[in-house]
Amino acid sequence: MPKLLIVDDELDVREFARNFFRKRGLDVFIAANGPEAMGMITGECPDLVLLDIRMGDMSGLDVLRELRRLENPVKVIMVSGIEDEQVVQETIALGALGFIHKPLILEELEKVVLREFSLQS
Amino acid sequence: MMTQIDYKKELETASKGMIMIHDHVLLTKLLVRMIVRKARLRHAGMILYESARDSYVLAISRGGSGDRIPERFLRFDHTHPIIRIFHQKEYKYLIDSRNALVFDDINRLIWHETVLGSANGSREILRQVSEQMPMLNSVACVPAFYRHQLLAVLLLGAKHDGARLEQDELDFFSALASDVAMAIRNAQLFEGLKQEADRSRNLFIQTTIALGSAIEAKDSYTHGHTERVTKCAQAIARSMAQQGAFNVAEKFFENLYIASLLHDIGKIGIPESILVKKGPLTPEEYAVMKTHSARGADILVALKDFEGCIEGVKHHHEKFDGSGYPNALKGDAIPMISAIIAVADTFDAMTTDRPYRAGLSKEYAIAEIKRYAGVWYHPAAVAAIVELYEQGNI
Secondary structure (H helix, E strand, C coil): CCEEEEECCCHHHHHHHHHHHHCCCCEEEEECCHHHHHHHHHHHCCCEEEECCCCCCCCHHHHHHHHCCCCCCCEEEEEECCCCHHHHHHHHHCCCCEEEECCECHHHHHHHHHHHHHHHC | CHHHHHHHHHHHHHHHHHCCCCCHHHHHHHHHHHHHHHCCECEEEEEEEECCCCEEEEEEEEECCCCCCCCCCEEECCCCHHHHHHHCHHHHHHHHCCCCEEHHHHHHHHHHHHHHCCCCCHHHHHHHHHHHHHHCCCCEEEEEEECCEEEEEEEECCECCCCCCCHHHHHHHHHHHHHHHHHHHHHHHHHHHHHHHHHHHHHHHHHHHHHHHHHHHHCHHHCCHHHHHHHHHHHHHHHHHHCCCCCCCHHHHHHHHHHHHHCCHHHHHCCHHHHCCCCCCCHHHHHHHCCHHHHHHHHHHHCCCCHHHHHHHHCCCCCCCCCCCCCCCCHHHCCHHHHHHHHHHHHHHHHCCECCECCCCHHHHHHHHHHCECCCECHHHHHHHHHHHHCCCC
């Protein structure tokens, strides 16, 4: 089963997104912060990560930087309320595939995520 | 039924108090929280129209973790089925009888449409809505309108005891949602007024700048003078305010800004032969030239709300010892705005080329201004410009 990791410091977002993607046949993991996300990525080897930016000590940008050191970097799509175009560009430069702005259109998120999995299979 | 009427009374009383809340987000938060608690729902949420995005955002959400939808995570555009079914007139009849769209009704409605064989696409949109509502954990959606504009949608989760939502409850929620729509509408109006005020203000400032440069068109030697005096006067005032020379008021800086832009506007009424004369003026010519500050005040008399600025223009050639014009005011009788412009004006006049002499050095100008502190110029304004000069800020 394709594996999706959702990283967000908001419990409601994690729960909602997990339920939503589980119903779409994905194996969903969640992480509430940067260190948890790194643990999940090395431990569970997800196929795709949805990554928030503003989270406690280790930001989404820090996670992206850490991921670049891995041998097989995982695919990452940013999901964040940050509007700052500079930050958006920085995430892309650090290897994120795309950037989805919160509040988001659920169907768009669904489309983007499922497309990544269909490309893979 | 008894318990429902109890909570309705409570909610009604509370919502009456809330009408006074002008922040529509706060109002919505309180209402949604009360609805969840009193109607014993697993959760409830409010989708609000946001004009800045021209879309709808699920902005407020209350209830149990795992049940409630995350706040400000989801956005709905005008094509979303839940928005369309409420917004588009042709579907209005689907909602009318219940003031809401109830999930349990949808199959019956679809069946009804099938039997009637209507061609207006109602079946399709009902089918889409029936897919969307479970995603949002909702058993009913209650729309709220202002006139015909959809401004909010209340999403209702199931009751803890699994009981159905009664019609009187839906009617009541509909009334509460209308309060939210009204509050949103008021917030929009207020925002519109604020923008309108900002636009008018900008137009006023731009007009003032245009008027101020009108005098420069007549006298090329003063090119850039107005802008430089305005900047210098603002710098002097900021420095004085920092040193506690006077109370800082937004209005003071505004008046000073306008007055500096317009301080020489009265020169429009001075004959060109005097204004741009090369060589010294005769006593008669000088007397005419001196009328420009009072003329300026006369020109600006129509600016009703800017009395401070008119006074500032009128007295910018008064001197601290009472030897100035037009009223020979002395010391603190001279408006502070005028005292500041006088110093900035003198400094710029001395340091730029004039028809009758080349510009002098800044060092010399500052020394001259210092020499006349307390004689011609207000000592605090002089102290401020000296400091600006010493710090290299002018």
